[in-house]
Amino acid sequence: MQRRVIFNNKLLPYLLLAPQLAVTIVFFFWPAVQAILQSLLRQDPFGLRTEFIWFDNYTTILSDPLYLNSVKTTFIFAFSVTAIAMMSALLLAFLADKHIRGAGAYKTMLIWPYAVAPAVAAVLWLFIFHPNIGYFGRAMRELGISWDYKLNGNQALLLVILVASWKQVSYNFLFFLAALQSIPKSVLEAASIDGASSTRKFWTVIFPLISPTSFFLLMVNMVYSFFDTFGVIHALTGGGPGKATETLIYKVYSDGVLFLDLGGSSAQSVILMIIVIGLTAIQFRYIERKVHY
């Protein structure tokens, strides 16, 4: 059964769409076009001297080993964050879905981290992992492990991955929990009657049924780790040590805002836009096929 609303007035639908369209144009299309234009220019920050240089900014960036390194870092970062955040959220949701005492309290507490601002989250973790003032950092050093994320690139990357994942677990948890709760009890009971073990039940019944949610979360998490993790990195490592935690979005910021290279920074953001469009397209094209709605 399908219900259709018929508009007699041809103008009304456009009028109703106008506010959303205006927002999209002003805050999305216009800046995007500006970024594309700027990426073809060499310009001083004040806009006093402008030179049209075609794709020089792009060739400079793409031939820069530091940029390619940042691409690598970003992918390691994004895949790790997505994997950790989704798997731990699924596990937690699975456990919280069971009938246990105080389930409500657990659920509430698991949702809390989502309400913490990225910079604040970073500072909280700093108090744990800082080599000199953090509890964990000090304990590690007393155990003889040379924990120092300010100098060790791998440790720094591990730390930002952990913090960024932790921030996102709550969000994933909420969606997974809702998905798990929407699975009809009758299906699960039928599986139990058939004698399926809980592992088997999970993989053959639950997992396929929550796959639309998983797919949605996969996309959201990828986009999150590409774009929304700026605050965490900024507050924890500032992209360092060396360039160990400099992701693409962080590089756009430092090159554009700190170093005032508007052309190069714009070119990077255009590339970033293409990467995300590509990722989303791939996901819809190949992964969505396997999703059961």
Next chain:
Amino acid sequence: MVKRFRGFVFVVVALFLALQATPALAQRTEVQFWHGLAQPLGGILEKIVADFNASQNKYQVNPTFKGSYPDTMVAAIAAFRAGNAPHIVQMFEVGTATMMAAREAIKPVHELMRETGVPFDPKIYVPAIKGYYSLLDGRMMSMPFNSSTAVMFYNKDAFKKAGLDPEKPPRTWGELRAAAQKIRAANAANVGFTCAWPTWTQFEQFSAIHDVPLASKANGMEGMDAVLTINSPLHVRHVQTLIDMQKEGSFKYAGRDSAGDALFPSGEAAIIHASSGLRARILKEAKFSWGVTMLPYYEDAKGAPKNSIIGGASFWAMTAPKRTAEEYRAAAEFFKYISKPEVVAKWHMDTGFLPVTFGGFEYTQAQGYYQKNPGADIPHRQMTRTEPTVNSRGLRLGSMPEIRVVIQEELEKALQGTQTAKQAMDNAVDRGNVILRNFEKTNR
């Protein structure tokens, strides 16, 4: 990216509205002044502005806090592009080359003073401060205000515990290293020696004090085609010293920018190279007796020690379409006001920044401030101990904020042990030169 642009558009719109909404006070010429000092410094600065406004009835300066120095710079640039630049903006010292290159956007101080007829003598300024903000022929481009320099703070209690004389702080790098080793051996502190602002204290100040160039062309003052020279034997030797000290446990790298600051007041580190401005925080937080002294040098380095150079910020007058002569006059009068000895001295005493004029120093001295606060005059004495040479006059390198990060990154990799001291400095030079050439191309 989209978010960033959204923010940018929002700022521009907000600025526009803010400028429209400014209430017009009767007769007074109003000028906008943007600064990048958070509390408590921002409040002390705004008090000075309020005092200026109260001291006469023709001009009104409206101060606005715009976030950190880089934020303030970006805001001023965005405003300029929109045709609404503030009349006066505070800019950190490493933004100097960028501002100077933007000839049409700025009103150099010497020009501002001449055109408005406000009497002004640049000779009252400490040479190492004036030089940083002047053209080679001495014409002053921006107005020095909050200048700091790097000094060495040390924990006297830790010195005593390690059997060192707390009244004889190390003067040379050899003595510093020996002291840090003793402190660690006696476990008088967890960290022997550390530093804040690694590029600034270990390379920029280091080069000035040892009279070696950081970059060719008089550190960039003689032209935009300068190249970095921090892979000189002395620089490499210094990085090697830091690596060796780290290996033996007497030095600890505490992170970029101001991250190292926290280690000293907490008692974690016994010796630190930091901004003279750290003094206020140490006074407030340190629960031990401490001293302050000049930065060390290598004894066998020829010509060392020379004067140190500055950090901090200065005030720039900016241009905009339809800016009136009266508005420029207001900016000039404000500049004149903040160069008065009593204003300079008050700022110095309230904040720990340097007295930027000799008059300010003498005024402070006359008040007996240095007797009551031993060591508070060390930064000034270190800045003025010699006449600035071509290497200790200051820096004028384009995109200096970026170069600072590059040097920090390469130093970090050397301290991680993934490259040698020489490789680190060669890489820093190569990468820094690419940045310098880009700046040159952009500002041709």
